[in-house]
Amino acid sequence: MALNLLNGPRTRAALLKAVEERVKTDAEERRRFAAAAGRVQGATGEQALTQAVGNYLRDLSRLPEAGRSGPYLWLAETVAILAGGGRPGQPASLFRDPRAEAEALFRPRGAASA
Secondary structure, X not given: OHHHHHHOOOOHHHHHHHHXXXXXXXXXXXXXXXXXXXXXXXXXXXXXXXXXXXXXXXXXXXXXXXXXXXXXXXXXXXXXXXOOOOOOOOHHHHOOOHHHHHHHOOOOOOOOOO
């Protein structure tokens, strides 16, 4: 869902801004984003930033289970807000199980719920 928002012309700027804010305030996320940005090739400007954020989101999907709760929760809240389903400061209340919703963002389509 997050990658779809990144590809949508109406939501791209908001997602880029959300990732920028997250990366500014968290040293570990800044490290992850720097690694993702280092893999961008053949692009400059906004296109390079969009590719870096896409790499960063894909990297979040491959985090080991022990370290993914925080990033998944943040991403689920961000996606809910950008998709029109939440308000800043209270998005987690939209979900009965925020962790399950966050992990569902990366579950292949058609996969059964756990």
